[in-house]
Amino acid sequence: MNKKQKKMLARIVLSALLMIALQFVPVDGVSRFLLYLVPYILVGYDILIKAVKGIKNKQVFDENFLMAVATLGAMALAVSDNGDYTEAIAVMLFYQTGEWFQGYAVGKSRRNISELMDIRPDYANIEQDGQFMRVDPDEVAVGTVIFVQPGEKVPLDGVVVEGCSTLNTSALTGESVPRDISQGEEIISGCINMTGLLKIRTTKEFEESTVSKILDLVENASSRKSRSEAFISRFARVYTPIVCYSALALAVLPPLVRMYFWGLPPVWGEWVYRALTFLVISCPCALVISIPLSFFAGIGGASRAGVLIKGSNYLETLAKTQSIVFDKTGTLTEGVFEVNAIHHNVIDDKKLLEYAALAESASSHPISKSLRKAYGKVVDRGRVTNIQEVGGNGVIALVDGVQVAAGNAKLMKRLHISYIDCHQVGTIVHMAVNGVYAGHIVIADIVKPASKPAIAALRREGVRSVVMLTGDSYKVANQVAVSLGMDAVYAELLPADKVKKVEELLLKKASGSTLAFVGDGINDAPVLSRADIGIAMGAMGSDAAIEAADVVLMDDDPMKISTAVRIARKCMAIVHENIVFSIGIKVVCLVLGALGLANMWLAIFADVGVMILAVFNAMRALFVRKYTEQSGVDQQKNVSLRSA
Structure with missing residues (x-):
């Protein structure tokens, strides 16, 4: 928890204790109102301030306005009837509790992103007068020799000119397996040097380095909204004013009808109470909060697994994948000829x-x-x-x-x-x-040991068609395709031919489904851009991959493709669950509230309870099962051992 969350939690606990303690204080009238006003103001002053600011800024209809009107109205009714102030305080108390849970959930998902953000280097070491001097990576020119000591982050892309070491690439790939590096080899920023001193000649400026491109990709991911998020935003803008005017009508019209048409007492208090209950129930917090949070958690969980998804719109598209087209060399094979x-x-x-x-x-x-x-x-x-x-x-x-x-x-x-x-x-x-x-x-070339289990894993995820494109000969391509269980293979293709073939496959795909192309990102940029969703794998250091692809796998493990599809489908399932659950409960409770069969306590559940449940459900998108990735490789190894 951060400082703000701790302060909010203290306010909630203190307000709850005061509300409970006041139940045993025998006071009436103004004194009773003033005493109960203390826990109400303590827990809800920021909501009231936000509501006033919204009115001033002509952005009236939001959840703060709904909570302010509902709770102030409930307090006013309690004053007029010398009734119970607990309901008004409880509504604000539980609403703030829901907001706290939401803040905690967002913070948790952001921490997964922050772990990735930790790859940003703070400094670079250059030698001056025989001593190491720390400088800002932005100030290091291309061709400068920098030094990276054990335990330090590699600040810039370059070539090792002296030394050998072991690198920790887990922040980039999501895997803890170290990678050896020696003189003459290329090295990318964002890795952690674990053992020896490395002398590196930089080949890129910091703003063009791998770490900068990855950070920019992740930071901008939330700006690319999915259709579901766009729908919820539009829904909330229309829905909130409608329920406000509906509540006003519920408070005014029935009493007037009773009085003028039926000659009965108007019973203003009862209908105002129903209208306030209606307002609390109608607050769209569960939808407005949980849907973006589901996508944010999905992107965060994916980044922790070494899968960078450029936006929730791509996550939504990836979830519909029914056909996957693979490049061969470097994707399904080692690319080591x-x-x-x-x-x-x-x-x-x-x-x-x-x-x-x-x-x-x-x-x-x-x-x-x-x-x-x-x-x-x-x-x-x-x-x-x-x-x-x-x-x-x-x-x-x-x-x-x-x-x-x-x-x-x-x-x-x-x-x-x-x-x-x-x-x-x-x-x-x-x-x-x-x-x-x-x-x-x-x-x-050698087929990767994980390629066959990866294809099987994709089929388990519901992918119906798996196709391979390659510039290699038909004979080689057919042998690889048969060994991996491909549905079709197209060989001896030029880069332009690959684009044409993907366009043909796009025309043949089922309506509403997605065709994904998986390539190594070096020479597949045109095809990555043309497919519904472009997936670049083994992309550490590949500028073309990061620029052209919609999904970037930070290592060359093909099992990560099924991981990416599984994350996307899990995330979209959670989104749909939250939409159906939130709207369904709201509709039922709104009807009950309008008929006078629901009180403020049911309203609290319909608003805060549903929001908390939806938030916890959204948090499931953070967690990715890793054992399924490894099990396929282990299974393949066992098969190889038995055949040997």
Whole structure:
């Protein structure tokens, strides 16, 4: 609890004790009124002040106005009848208790967001005159060498130029598994250095760093309202004035009808009491508070699990997901390609691999990296000229003045070069030297152990269609798709082809359902933007993912996708429960109040009781069951062990 919540709780407790104690004080008249006024003012003065401010600002119809009118009216009736002031005090007391619970619930959900906000670094260490000096991360220029000591947060993105260590990435990924880092590797801001001293050369300014983008994403999530929230806001703006005028009509019209048409006494006190009860019952607190809180708690619970959802509108859309389209490389597979075989023709395998590594030296594609890794030597870029990258085909370059073509079968056909087909499973890099076929290199990717359990988990969550898109060959794509139990696979696609295929699938999907695309965020930005909901995974350090996707998974565990869907569906189920429960109870109690069958105590339950129950229900969205994520991986491991 914060200081404000503690103060409010003290006011509630003290007011309740005074109200109970006054039951045993034998006083009447003005003295009785003044004594009971003390606990009323003590617990409700801020509500009265807010109601007055609302009237001054011409924003009359809100819950503060309803509570002020209802309780002041009840106090006035008690004065006129020398009756019981307890009801008026109790209404204000229980309303403030409900507000306190709501504040506590919001604070709890905000603490989950705050834990993520703790990744923001306070300073960066730079060396000056042989000593470390702390500076604001905003002041550190790109290319500056900074030092991160054990226990400190990494303040900026960069490359490790000296040292090795273990990083705690739990604030970003939601997982406690440490990650090793060493010289030459990229490092992102927001991680905590656990062991050794790291010397890092920064590659981005602070405002462009990973930690800044993530913080901005989370801070702005609440500004993107869902349809449910927008509906509740519009509903409250229309509903509150209607019930105020209805209460006024209930207080005035029946007595007038009794007096002028039936010739009976008007009984003003009874009908005013019914109208005040009607006002207390009608207060829309449960809806206005619990629905946004449900979304806020859902986003908070997701962020704690390493799933960043950009807004409640995306949470609502994600909950309707019936079809999921996966990119293959880096999403369902490790994205770590290794050279499995070299089949040479006119030159030996070492020379063939050297030509391939040099020709591909300018590319950042995982296959190019695997070729350079297999080559095992420092690539001399000065030996390579006239590099032409043919999208979806491969690369043509001059290596030591010799024309080298490295790519798939499409490239060979494009160059009118006869090639030898390879029946090994993997990605085949065909090589041609000076227009003559020189052989091919077989490169294989590895399916992630969690991919198959992740697909099964999605089906358990109700996802009906799981599709895979890839630029890889049909043979490789089919093998991966069959092993994972995909419903369909589309291979040998260029980036533009992936967008077209997603558009075709969008036209075929069921009305009212959502199609999600899952990619690694590096080259999938167009597709992530085109799908109903774009999910980028393994996005630590990927600017394209954070910018283009609607949901960002901070590590490369595909089980997090089912976690995200489960969180969204749980959150929306809670929202619908609260809407039905709140409106249903309100309608029943309003009818009872209008007929004189409900008193202030039932009104208190209809308002405060329903609000507290709805708030506690909303808080369930904070909690995410993690054992279901791990169980799938463990199950897959057990299957592998049995088959071995």
